[in-house]
Amino acid sequence: MPQLPTIYLDHAATSWPKPEPVWEAMKKALDEEGANPGRGGHRMAREAGKRLMRARMALAELFHISNPIHIAFTMNTTMALNMAIYGFVKQGDHVVATSMEHNSVRRPLEQLQQRGVISVTYVETDRDGTLNLKQLEQAMTVRTRLVICNHSSNLLGSIMPISDIAEIAHRHGAKLLVDGAQSAGLLPIDVKSHGIDMLAVPGHKALLGPQGTGALYIDPSMDVEPLIQGGTGSHSEEAQQPHTRPDRYEAGTPNTIGVAGLEAGVRWVLNESVQNIYTKEWELSQLIMEQLSSISGLRLLGPQLGQPRTGIVSFVSDSLDSAAIAHQLDREFGIAVRAGYHCTPLAHQTAGTLGQGAVRASVGWNTTEQQVDEYVKAVRAICTRD
Ligand SMILES: Cc1ncc(COP(=O)(O)O)c(C=O)c1O
Incomplete structure (x- = not known):
């Protein structure tokens, strides 16, 4: 397996x-x-x-x-x-x-x-x-x-x-x-x-x-x-x-x-109920955003903290390649996210990330706060290495 x-x-x-x-x-x-x-x-x-x-x-x-x-x-x-x-x-x-x-x-x-x-x-x-x-x-x-x-x-x-x-x-x-x-x-x-x-x-x-x-x-x-x-x-x-x-x-x-x-x-x-699912995913997205924003050199994409959004949080690093971050998350930490252009180069152009792509984490019905913490810890470890 x-x-x-x-x-x-x-x-x-x-x-x-x-x-x-x-x-x-x-x-x-x-x-x-x-x-x-x-x-x-x-x-x-x-x-x-x-x-x-x-x-x-x-x-x-x-x-x-x-x-x-x-x-x-x-x-x-x-x-x-x-x-x-x-x-x-x-x-x-x-x-x-x-x-x-x-x-x-x-x-x-x-x-x-x-x-x-x-x-x-x-x-x-x-x-x-x-x-x-x-x-x-x-x-x-x-x-x-x-x-x-x-x-x-x-x-x-x-x-x-x-x-x-x-x-x-x-x-x-x-x-x-x-x-x-x-x-x-x-x-x-x-x-x-x-x-x-x-x-x-x-x-x-x-x-x-x-x-x-x-x-x-x-x-x-x-x-x-x-x-x-x-x-x-x-x-x-x-x-x-x-x-x-x-x-x-x-x-x-x-x-x-x-x-x-x-x-x-x-x-x-x-x-x-859709309302409960949305609320849960929104709260998790806010948690990811709050924690990621304390890592220097990252730019979070999409609506500001506190604004409506679905459970997607994407970021770019000013020094590291998005695909390399996703690869390390997978290989070293067993965390599955998606990097690259997400089949939407138009949106990347609008967000100003067309040259570099982005790292996207998206939560779901079974995602927990603890998993979110682990994810952010792993991103921090990757992005703050010498
Ligand atoms: C906004 C949007 N439209 C269309 C699609 C295509 O969906 P599917 O893979 O079900 O064909 C996706 C897939 O991620 C999407 O995010």
Whole structure:
């Protein structure tokens, strides 16, 4: 067995370990519901189908979605974002995004722009990730059909004012796509009251499901072309992809076992309450910030102490390379963090760290104060060596 980290602070990439009910649910699904959902009338296939619907209902409860059929399962956030972007934009559209976006938003947008399909404006936030709503408004044009916004930055932990952004998008006749990779399970999300038209989320981060799970919510009023077409187990006599949801967006055999784990993860989150999870992670992030700020030569990124943020704390050292610090944390102390560009060079450019990258620690459901203390002690030891 490979040596496991003693302290895992990379929950923003993938949460680990998972609460016990998650792997119990996956084992049960594999043992008892292992058939292909929606592709047969026999009992086990029907059980697998019910399992998918129960998971959809759990997600609908978490995000206040009135009808779960408007949620499609995906492999991850990236796939959900690609489905939303490629399925919605049309020739001549203008898209507004922010300088906090992840490559899973930026790369599809850049490709569509390069092909001459769309034009894109990235609204620059300030160094700590705060968006100036006036600048967002100024970026809107008569051709803007889509605004895309990362709910919480995977570099800075900063939080976007989603309702205000939705209000501006809608006033200009555009739709809002929210990248919930770093907020689903950590921040309250209510698609109706926040005005979210499409929501892309991972199953494998704070929703505590396994890798290979994610979801896309599409408002029932929207017409989004399916990115992937094929067998759905329904309307098989027709040559075209069906219009009924969720089948329209779920061609091919789904990850039923993974979705069973995701359902258990979402139920765990619902049981704990998003507010309590946020409060715990916020308190841990404040502890990391307080302690790291006493180490000379470090610059902490993102919102100031005392401000809202998710459980991500990134820093740069004025003398040491970020990758070297992360490597030593792993090798000498058994502490897993993530260094480099975190797939978001735009955010690094905004934070002024594009040349050097940053060290990112991200806490999760099982992180303790003692682990945080150990982490900071290790950073101090590395950064104050002669
Ligand atoms: C803000 C943000 N968007 C998108 C993604 C991509 O998520 P996934 O790995 O689920 O595709 C990530 C991953 O870390 C992220 O942090």
